[in-house]
Amino acid sequence: MKRETSFHLSHFTFDIALLNLKYKFFTLFEFHTDRRRYFEMQVSNAEKYVIPFIEETFPVLPGMRVLEIGCGEGGVLKAFINKGCTGVGVELDLPRTELAKAFLSEDIATGRLKLVAKDIYESDVDRDFSGSFDIIVLKDVIEHIHDQPRLIGWMKTFLKPGGIIFFGFPPWYMPFGGHQQMCRSAISRLPYIHLLPRPLYRWVLQSKKEDVAGLMEIRDTRISIERFERICKNEGYTIQHKRHYLLNPIYEWKFGWKPIRQTAVIRAIPFVRNFVTTCVYYSITPAGGEQ
Numbered sequence: 001m002k003r004e005t006s007f008h009l010s011h012f013t014f015d016i017a018l019l020n021l022k023y024k025f026f027t028l029f030e031f032h033t034d035r036r037r038y039f040e041m042q043v044s045n046a047e048k049y050v051i052p053f054i055e056e057t058f059p060v061l062p063g064m065r066v067l068e069i070g071c072g073e074g075g076v077l078k079a080f081i082n083k084g085c086t087g088v089g090v091e092l093d094l095p096r097t098e099l100a101k102a103f104l105s106e107d108i109a110t111g112r113l114k115l116v117a118k119d120i121y122e123s124d125v126d127r128d129f130s131g132s133f134d135i136i137v138l139k140d141v142i143e144h145i146h147d148q149p150r151l152i153g154w155m156k157t158f159l160k161p162g163g164i165i166f167f168g169f170p171p172w173y174m175p176f177g178g179h180q181q182m183c184r185s186a187i188s189r190l191p192y193i194h195l196l197p198r199p200l201y202r203w204v205l206q207s208k209k210e211d212v213a214g215l216m217e218i219r220d221t222r223i224s225i226e227r228f229e230r231i232c233k234n235e236g237y238t239i240q241h242k243r244h245y246l247l248n249p250i251y252e253w254k255f256g257w258k259p260i261r262q263t264a265v266i267r268a269i270p271f272v273r274n275f276v277t278t279c280v281y282y283s284i285t286p287a288g289g290e291q
Contacts, residue, residue, distance in 0.1 A: 035073055035096075039103050041253040042075025042139075043082075049249040049259065050139065050168065051079060053281050057241045058164045060085065064134040067158055069120060069151075070141035074100035077113060080135070087113045088129050090120055120151070125158050132160045139168040143177075143223050153235040156286055164240065167282045170248070172222035173274040179218050183210045192275075194219065225280060226270065232284050241283040248279035 051060055062084025068077050071089030073096055081087055087107075091097045097117050107113040116128055125132055136155055145151050155165050170177055178194020178201075180187050185208040187193060194201060198219070205212045225244070232239055244262040251257045266273050 035099050036103070039073040039075040039078075039099070041250065042073070043078045044253060045250050046076045046079030046139075047082065048252075050076065050137075050166065050281070051083065053241070053243060054135065054164065054166055054283055057283055058135075060135065065131065065160075066135045066137060067129065067133040068137040068139070069155075070138065070144070071100065071115070072096050074104045074113070074115070076137055076139050078104060078107070080137075081107050081112050085135075086111070088116060088133070089113065090116050090118065090123070092117060092119070121154065129158065132158055132163070134160050134163045136163070136165045138166070141169070142167055142228070143169050143172070144218065144221055146221055148221075148223060148227075149231050149235055152231055152237070156236075159286070162285075164283050164285050165237075167228070167284070168279065169223065169228075170279055171225050171228075171274060171277055173224060174276070174278045176278075177222065178215060180215065183208070183215075185210060225274060225277065228280075228282070232282075236287050237284040238287045239282060239284050241281075243281045244273065244277045245279040245281075246276060250279070 054060055060080065060083055064080075064085045066077065066080045066085045066087045068074075068087065068089050071077055071091045072093070074087075074089055077087040077089050081104075089100065091100065094117060097115055100115055101108065104113055108115065114129075116123065118128060123129065136159055142148060142151070152165075159165065170179075172178075173195070175191030176194075180190065180194055182188065183205075187204065187208055187210060193204065194215075196204065198216075201219070202212060202216060205215055229239065244267055245259055246262050246266070247257055247260040249259040252259060262273065262277055266276065
């Protein structure tokens with residue numbers, strides 16, 4: 001009788017654990033519609049992982065000026081402001097800019113943060129930003145940019161001598177490198193589906209009435225680890241620091257999973273690495289102090 005009871009209890013415990021895992025998996029994709037939750041996740045992730053990564057090679061000090069390109073609701077910038085920095089956020093998506101104004105109203109009112117809704121190529125560092133920056137941040141942005149070499153090269157215009165640029169992004173070949181988690185249908189839960197041949201992928205998106213134009217644009221602007229490093233070299237940068245993750249640090253808030261760095265063995269095999277690296281962090285500086 002005791003053995004039977006123990007079996008039923010163990011089975012019940014397993015069922016509860018499985019349900020909890022399913023809940024975490026399916027709610028992973030819901031944060032895109034809860035912008036306050038997304039904002040808070042970005043603040044926490046930047047405080048716990050982004051800023052410490054930067055500080056391994058570059059001290060983040062009070063009074064430093066931080067520029068974020070594609071700042072969204074401003075969660076990453078808020079983490080820097082909490083360390084005593086002042087921030088400028090550039091964002092062309094007006095609804096997200098309005099949310100940033102709501103979430104960060106006190107920081108805007110006190111002059112710790114300025115939001116700019118202007119094309120970065122039309123911006124003047126002194127007129128629009130009141131001077132150059134110690135740190136420039138592009139997190140989950142570069143994979144959406146059409147002319148990536150132009151943007152990466154252009155960043156020197158806004159950087160102080162000795163300053164750094166941080167990039168964090170999901171490489172194209174990772175399980176959800178096509179950002180299909182934003183889909184409304186079951187496609188949102190299908191890893192690697194974005195790697196289907198272009199006509200087939202378009203047909204799948206059309207058949208599920210998804211945002212075909214938006215998702216195909218992400219396919220067009222995709223960026224791999226190799227491409228990013230090649231652009232940095234060609235545009236005259238030195239990679240100061242890099243980290244590849246098997247499990248993206250943001251999964252700590254989505255899944256409750258702690259981040260896992262890629263092993264040296266996996267990093268040494270690009271074909272394998274590219275398919276199982278869910279996130280990369282890079283700090284780069286102009287080569288030879290060029291700015």
